[in-house]
Amino acid sequence: MTQNIAPSPPPLFRLPPDRRPDVPVLFEGQTLLALKGETVASLLLRHVDAGAFRREERRGEARAPLCLMGVCFDCLVTIDGQDNQQACLIAVKPGMRIARQLTAGGAL
Amino acid sequence: MTEPDLLIIGGGIAGLSAAATARDLGLSVTLADERPAPGGNILAGAEAPPKGIASALTRRGAALIAAARAADFRPATQALRIDADLAVQLVTGTGPVETLHPKRLLLATGAVERPVPLPGATLPGVMMAGAAQLLLKTSGALPAGRTILAGSGPLLLLVARQLLAAGVRPVALVETTPHQSLGQLVATLPAARHAPGLVAQGAGMTLALRRAGVPWLRQASALTIQGTGRVETLRFHDAKGRAQELAADLVLLHDGVIPQDQATRLLHCAEDWHPGRQAYEPRADLWGETSRAGVFVAGDCAGVRGALAAEQAGILAALQIAHQLGRIDAGKRDALAREPRRLLDRQSAFRPFLDARFPPRLADPAGAEESQVICRCEGVTAGALRMAIRQGATGADQLKSFTRCGMGRCQGRSCSLAMTRILASETGTAMEDLRRQGVRAPLKPVPLGQIAQEGEA
Ligand code: FES
Numbered sequence: 156m157t158q159n160i161a162p163s164p165p166p167l168f169r170l171p172p173d174r175r176p177d178v179p180v181l182f183e184g185q186t187l188l189a190l191k192g193e194t195v196a197s198l199l200l201r202h203v204d205a206g207a208f209r210r211e212e213r214r215g216e217a218r219a220p221l222c223l224m225g226v227c228f229d230c231l232v233t234i235d236g237q238d239n240q241q242a243c244l245i246a247v248k249p250g251m252r253i254a255r256q257l258t259a260g261g262a263l
Numbered sequence: 264m265t266e267p268d269l270l271i272i273g274g275g276i277a278g279l280s281a282a283a284t285a286r287d288l289g290l291s292v293t294l295a296d297e298r299p300a301p302g303g304n305i306l307a308g309a310e311a312p313p314k315g316i317a318s319a320l321t322r323r324g325a326a327l328i329a330a331a332r333a334a335d336f337r338p339a340t341q342a343l344r345i346d347a348d349l350a351v352q353l354v355t356g357t358g359p360v361e362t363l364h365p366k367r368l369l370l371a372t373g374a375v376e377r378p379v380p381l382p383g384a385t386l387p388g389v390m391m392a393g394a395a396q397l398l399l400k401t402s403g404a405l406p407a408g409r410t411i412l413a414g415s416g417p418l419l420l421l422v423a424r425q426l427l428a429a430g431v432r433p434v435a436l437v438e439t440t441p442h443q444s445l446g447q448l449v450a451t452l453p454a455a456r457h458a459p460g461l462v463a464q465g466a467g468m469t470l471a472l473r474r475a476g477v478p479w480l481r482q483a484s485a486l487t488i489q490g491t492g493r494v495e496t497l498r499f500h501d502a503k504g505r506a507q508e509l510a511a512d513l514v515l516l517h518d519g520v521i522p523q524d525q526a527t528r529l530l531h532c533a534e535d536w537h538p539g540r541q542a543y544e545p546r547a548d549l550w551g552e553t554s555r556a557g558v559f560v561a562g563d564c565a566g567v568r569g570a571l572a573a574e575q576a577g578i579l580a581a582l583q584i585a586h587q588l589g590r591i592d593a594g595k596r597d598a599l600a601r602e603p604r605r606l607l608d609r610q611s612a613f614r615p616f617l618d619a620r621f622p623p624r625l626a627d628p629a630g631a632e633e634s635q636v637i638c639r640c641e642g643v644t645a646g647a648l649r650m651a652i653r654q655g656a657t658g659a660d661q662l663k664s665f666t667r668c669g670m671g672r673c674q675g676r677s678c679s680l681a682m683t684r685i686l687a688s689e690t691g692t693a694m695e696d697l698r699r700q701g702v703r704a705p706l707k708p709v710p711l712g713q714i715a716q717e718g719e720a
Contacts, residue, residue, distance in 0.1 A: 219387035246299035
């Protein structure tokens with residue numbers, strides 16, 4: 156249900172050099188380092204192309220986080236096997252498994 | 264503690280200050296917030312603010328957060344269901360559902376950004392300005408590509424300034440704020456006089472933006488976002504009505520904020536349309552008690568008046584709750600309320616200035632094209648809504664069941680106000696005379712399994 160991270164275009168956000176992420180999480184089989192306490196959405200916005208963040212269930216349109224405050228539900232991901240989690244409301248934990256939902260009508 | 268004196272939902276400035284006051288007066292308090300850390304929007308990241316974000320407010324906030332963390336604070340916790348007898352179902356993460364029976368309930372759920380149904384607003388690369396600010400405050404993350412800020416309101420200018428301070432230069436600031444004549448500004452001056460500090464702050468912000476030389480296009484209109492699969496360009500009309508187009512990777516939109524009111528609507532609290540703030544607001548007395556006895560509101564969820572007002576409103580609600588529960592007599596309550604009330608009144612008096620200066624203009628749903636998506640979850644367009652209204656769906660709940668507008672995962676959070684606006688304009692009804700679509704439990708979709716494991720822990 157997932158596809159590999161597209162090499163381009165680059166993610167929408169970046170970290171300034173003084174921030175050192177050191178919390179390892181497992182994103183679709185690959186280890187990413189997150190900042191302690193940051194949300195899953197915050198992490199993914201620095202690592203995946205926004206155009207391949209999520210597909211909505213009805214028509215398979217590409218969507219990405221809009222509000223980061225729990226309102227829009229366009230940030231849904233699968234966390235530790237549980238579908239449709241609001242990535243903007245969930246903090247990273249060491250070893251957390253994160254996957255996108257990129258199939259229309261897939262994870263429901 | 265399943266029967267606290269007070270359950271507060273929302274750990275922003277209002278909820279935090281209410282919790283501190285209530286605990287000082289000897290009440291047992293449970294504070295629940297859906298986010299992983301307390302602070303809400305204004306105090307997000309206040310425990311370790313990045314350079315240039317710390318202020319007197321964030322320092323006070325950090326102390327309130329420390330106090331909350333020492334008490335019964337439940338992060339990552341959603342209220343799923345609130346019954347009239349104040350039985351409240353809470354769920355933390357993927358854990359079991361727990362039911363609390365507080366003696367009083369304070370809703371301090373804050374504000375959300377006014378939804379902006381613009382052409383192209385569902386494209387990846389469109390975000391709300393407040394979202395970018397949250398990232399900046401909580402993780403220091405910065406936009407990596409070409410960034411445009413568009414819309415209207417103090418927050419838009421603040422985010423522009425904060426990005427500049429962090430070394431990010433936006434491609435442009437496209438402001439939809441209308442031009443104000445001298446007469447109009449003078450008319451709001453009495454309000455502005457109540458908070459000269461805030462007016463000066465605004466002027467300073469404007470100056471900083473001018474100095475930075477970011478292209479600042481004012482009185483823009485007819486904004487549309489284009490792109491295949493992601494944002495590519497922003498088109499708009501400039502002040503002279505000429506068509507403009509700018510390339511962008513990230514478009515940050517803002518059109519002011521409105522109360523986050525799912526919980527008061529679930530409880531059928533009486534509400535009123537506030538024409539100045541262009542929003543529905545729960546009706547409440549001077550202490551924040553709603554039309555449902557025992558249910559209080561404080562902060563922006565009771566009507567947007569900003570962080571400083573929210574801080575005081577939280578204190579006032581806690582005082583009245585302590586009084587109702589017999590901890591303090593009316594004399595002590597009133598004495599303790601004097602200073603918070605004075606500060607709150609001052610903020611409330613200033614607010615009309617901001618409301619008049621920054622009316623929402625970015626996306627008027629009443630004038631939306633037929634193809635405009637109103638309900639992001641179900642893909643319902645303005646045209647589909649108008650057609651259903653013509654076919655007889657002239658009530659909000661009817662319109663919802665005809666079109667599925669508001670039936671998706673977000674349960675109307677992103678479309679309810681826009682849908683109501685279209686309903687008002689199509690039926691020639693005033694906003695204050697409309698009944699909005701109902702809100703039902705659960706307030707957030709949860710897997711059935713989680714509800715089934717309910718334990719009265
Ligand atoms: S980004 Fe809007 S709900 Fe998560």
